[in-house]
Amino acid sequence: MxxxxxxxxxxxxxxxxxxxxxxxxxxxxxxxxxxxxxxxxxxxxxxxxxxxxxxxxxxxxxxxxxxxxxxxxxxxxxxxxxxxxxxxxxxxxxxxxxxxxxxxxxxxxxxxxxxxxxxxxxxxxxxxxxxxxxxxxxxxxxxxxxxPEKFHGLQDKELRFRQRYVDLMVNPEVKKNFVIRSQFIKFMRNYLDNMGYMEVETPVLNTIAGGAAARPFITHHNTLDIDMYMRIATELPLKRLIVGGMDRVYEIGRIFRNEGMDPKHNPEFTTVEMYQAYADFHTMMDIAEGILAGAAKEINGSYQVEWMGEQIDLTPGWRRLTMVDAVKEYVGVDFGTITDDAEAVAAAKAVGVELADAAEKTWGNALYACFDQKVEEKLIQPTFITMYPVEVSPLTKRSPADPRLTERFELFICHSELANAYSELNDPIDQRQRFEKQVEQRERGDDETEMLDEDFLTAMEYGMPPTGGMGMGIDRCVMLLTGADTIREVILFPTMKPLDN
The missing domain is CATH 2.40.50.140 (Nucleic acid-binding proteins)
Known part of the structure; x- marks a missing residue:
């Protein structure tokens, strides 16, 4: 028939x-x-x-x-x-x-x-x-x-994200993104577990919002009659575990930041943070490359992916470039030959980068501003940018070769940051001084700076071993592996503006 x-x-x-x-x-x-x-x-x-x-x-x-x-x-x-x-x-x-x-x-x-x-x-x-x-x-x-009507289906993106249940019914290809998301998280867990890491859980509600420069969501605990903060990072609790002798730990979890929304940002998102005692940021580079390249090969069958109109090659052996060298290459300013704050600020201004706050007119801030405004958008293939200024790295160990810099990297692919890692600062005296500078910035009105966490400083005073730590944005990694052009395509229920009643 x-x-x-x-x-x-x-x-x-x-x-x-x-x-x-x-x-x-x-x-x-x-x-x-x-x-x-x-x-x-x-x-x-x-x-x-x-x-x-x-x-x-x-x-x-x-x-x-x-x-x-x-x-x-x-x-x-x-x-x-x-x-x-x-x-x-x-x-x-x-x-x-x-x-x-x-x-x-x-x-x-x-x-x-x-x-x-x-x-x-x-x-x-x-x-x-x-x-x-x-x-x-x-x-x-x-x-x-x-x-929805058979031939046109559910195509309106706003409605698709609001009614993901209908989206999954009538657009079956949408499910593939979430299958890949699940596969990526599984691969990452196996990778870290096989390295001897242990998965842990830390609090979502905290009395101090720390571990990142971000504006937190604030709630109130009625019994204790205190304000509490949704976590903006898992860094400080995980470092406490390193102090306690849990030498390799990681956590996959939701992070909450009271910030704007765009194709790369959602107020709640998922990260993995990992910390390894007796390691440094070079160790973390190897792990980041191993996870992303390995996942692409296992899940997609190839190191080649297409993302945001670019052909990306994830074959291991990614470029590693210091921030000073990156600014020199892409902007033409060699901060390595500049030693004076005023000269650095003038050099930045000459290429169209202004530093408004008088307190921020330092060599390190000028270097970072040039990178942020002039270089990041040009990084397409996988690139580790290393050696960040100490002003923008309050939790990172200083470079023995140049104390103005820290042993930190960020991983950029297709002008998007996918990972951030440090040789973790384990000097409690230096850490206190940096926290205090962050407090000064906060008092000047910058509510995205670190709060001073006395308990964390106490933990560090007991002694923290040399440690490498890294955070990776899982949503952006999944965007890369799926070719999605917006974070909403890889979060099942993204945050949406309420409909007018």
């Missing part, structure tokens, strides 16, 4: 009329004692992909499948439907004389979007399409709202 198309176009009903009809159908079913919502389980034994992958062995054999009806064709004595389950879609073939007459009659009233359980057998139609010949179809859940 060849697949049939509906010979006559049906008059288009309004959304409200379609909804009314579906509710009437439910009411009638319930009145007949056939309420689909009382069914508690359906023991399926195959998915659409399992049937297709093993069709030669399964052809003619009994199968039970379950999923959502995505289309209906025919509906005379022979009907064709597309059933969508967790793996994909498979065609259903239903013939009146091969089913109980009452079952087929009820099935004809099912709507697109209804969830059904099907008992039948795997077979191939005359056109060669792998299908399930239905012997019994059970309505497991009634869809009271119609799915």
């Amino acid at each position: 060849a697949e049939q198309k509906n010979p006559q176009a049906q008059p288009e009903l309004s959304l409200s009329e379609q909804t009314r009809i579906r509710r009437e159908k439910l009411t009638n079913l319930q009145a007949e004692g056939q309420n689909p919502f009382v069914i508690t389980r359906f023991d399926w034994d195959a998915t659409s992909q399992q049937i297709k992958d093993n069709f030669d062995a399964m052809e003619g054999k009994p199968v039970k499948v379950a999923g959502r009806l995505m289309s209906k064709r025919g509906m005379g004595k022979v009907s064709f439907c597309d059933l969508q389950d967790r793996d994909g879609r498979i065609q259903l073939y239903a013939r009146q004389d091969e089913m109980d007459e009452e079952v087929y009659k009820k099935f004809k009233k099912f709507d697109i979007g209804d969830i059904v359980g099907v008992e039948g057998e795997a077979f191939r139609t005359q056109r060669g399409e792998m299908s399930v010949r239905a012997h019994n179809i059970t309505l497991l859940s009634k869809s009271l709202l119609p799915l």
Whole structure:
């Protein structure tokens, strides 16, 4: 029997009329004692992909499948439907004389979007399409709202992100991003576990927001009558564990920052932070490269990825470039030959980089501003930018060769930062002084600077070993691996502005 198309176009009903009809159908079913919502389980034994992958062995054999009806064709004595389950879609073939007459009659009233359980057998139609010949179809859940129009689907991005459940139903390719996300996190866990790291959990609510330069979300604990902060990083608790003797730790978790939203930023996002005693930032570079390159090869089968219109080569052996050398190469200013703050500020100004705050007019801030404004946008292929000024690295160990700089790197791919790592500062006296400078900035109105964490300083005074630490943005790593152009495509439920009532 060849697949049939509906010979006559049906008059288009309004959304409200379609909804009314579906509710009437439910009411009638319930009145007949056939309420689909009382069914508690359906023991399926195959998915659409399992049937297709093993069709030669399964052809003619009994199968039970379950999923959502995505289309209906025919509906005379022979009907064709597309059933969508967790793996994909498979065609259903239903013939009146091969089913109980009452079952087929009820099935004809099912709507697109209804969830059904099907008992039948795997077979191939005359056109060669792998299908399930239905012997019994059970309505497991009634869809009271119609799915988006067949040919245009759900294309409005705002609506897609607000109603991800519908997005996943009608745009099955969207699920691939989240499969890759899950695979990436699994790969990363295995990578770190195999290196002897231990996964831990640290508090989301804290009395001090520390570990990053960011504006926190503030809440209030009623019993203690104190304000508390959603964490902006996991760094300081994890370093406390290093002090306590847990030499290799990592945490994958949600971070919350009360900042703007754009294609690369969401107020809540996911990071992995890791700390390894007796290691430095070079160790962290190797780990970052190993995780991202290894994940690309295992998940996508290649070191080559396309992201934001660029062909990116993740083959190991990524470029490592100091910030001084990067500014010299891309901007033409050699801060390595400049020793005076005023000269550095003047050199920055000469290339169009202004430092407004008098307290920020230092060699280090001038170097960083030139990099931030003139270089970052030019970094396409994987590049580790190393040796950051101490002014912008309050938790990082100074360079023995130049105390104005720190042993820090950020990883840039396609002008996006994907990782940030240090040879961690373990001098409690130096750490206190840097915290105090951050407090001074905070008092001048910069509410994104570090708060002074006395307990963390106490921990450091007990002695912290030389340590390498790194944070990676999981969402951006997944964007890279999937080619997504916005972070909202890789977060299942991104933050959205409420709709006007």
